[in-house]
Amino acid sequence: MEPQKKDPIRRDERLYPLSHDHHGGLVFALRLKKGVTKNADVNEIGDYIRYFWDNELVRHFQDEEAYLLSLLPDDHELKKQTLQEHSQIRDTVDQILRAPGKEKIMNLSTLVNDHIRFEERVLFPYLEKNLSNKQLNDIGDSLMDSDFCDTWENQFWK
Ligand SMILES: [Fe+2]
């Protein structure tokens, strides 16, 4: 049997800015994992986490919460899961910034990675299917392409 081709995710273009952020988020998560594996200084990894959190993740979460989740009822399972994962990530970042440690950093890497997979595979397809065209247009009008560019110089992951 021929190996099955993986279906590429066809993202509605009105959600592109968030999916674009997700690419950067996956790179971020991978760098944390590599840094720990290569025994980088946890304080140096912590500095990078603070940078990425302050300059990218806070804004990304706010966008998702303001423009996407606000369209779902509070008791919606996907909304509850998304918010719960945001707060789990927020708490983990907070703990790391107070006292960085390898286990916490690995945990953050997994949380961010899995959260992005969930949004790309479950939440976004659901929204594309269930929101009205008008709602999706409003999202498209509200989302701006992020001008954030990850230029962190200390490549502890190498
Ligand atoms: Fe999210």
Ligand SMILES: [Fe+2]
């Ligand atoms: Fe996201």
